[in-house]
Amino acid sequence: MPDFQTFFLFLAASLLVAITPGPGIFYIVARTLVGGRTEGLASSVGLGLGGLVHVFGGAVGISALVIASAEAFTFLKIAGALYLIWLGLKTWREARIVEPTKMQTTGVRRAFRDGIIVEALNPKTAAFFLAFIPQFVDPSANVAAQFIVLGLISVALNTSVDLVATHLAARARAGLRPLILAKMRQVSGVIMCALGATLVFARRAS
Structure with missing residues (x-):
């Protein structure tokens, strides 16, 4: 393991990265505004498990192989982007055609599953772990x-941090009127589509 000073720097850097608003937090907020606190929590846990795919993949070299292969990287990012865009369009459509007082949520299981898929198919996460974590690894020990x-x-x-974002978004959602909530669902759909679009333009780590 790295020495205490290096480990402390890692914790500080990781915390800074975690609290910096990014696609993950925006996705969690969007899902919470759509389905409420329970679905937001399920999405947060799903994203965490999806992140573990890249952690273990990076440890055994799978993520490095994907990042090094232009074809694999392109396939992964397009698959993830299309899935996010599909979720966004679905959210937008349902917010438009369903009466605000009768809006249906997607369910905890689906929110959990979507979180895993979205994160596992995000090549930017793989690139981040492969670029960030090795800086704090002791090469003389078990890498x-x-x-x-x-x-x-x-x-x-x-x-x-995602769980905190879920809590704050859920509190904001609770104070919204049905019509405003429907509009927020539409905005959430747009956010998901935008996040998907950013994946399309993701570049391989050089």
Whole structure:
């Protein structure tokens, strides 16, 4: 494991990254505004598990292989982008055709599943772990084990921030009138589509 000073720097850097608003937080807020606190929590946990795919994949070199392969990277980012855009369009459509007082949520299981898929298909997450974590790894020790431990800590911090974002978004949602809530669902759909579009333009790590 890295020495205390290096580990402290890792914690500080990871926390800074976690609290910086990014696609993950925007996605969680959007899902919470659509389905409420329960679906937001399920999405947060799903994103965390999706992040673990990249942690363990990076530890065994799978993520590195994907980042190094232009074809694999392109396939992964397009698949993730299309899935996010589909979710966004679905949310937008349902917000328009359903009466505000009768709006149906997608359900906890689907929110959980969507969170896993969205994060697991996000090549930017793989690129981040491969670029960030090795800076704090002690090359004289077991690199794979260190990668996993530091990756788990990073995912835990990100998930904790997502849970806080869920709580805040749920409180804001509770005070919204039905018509405004319907409009917010439409905005959430647009946000998901925009996040999907950003994946399309993601570049491979050079």
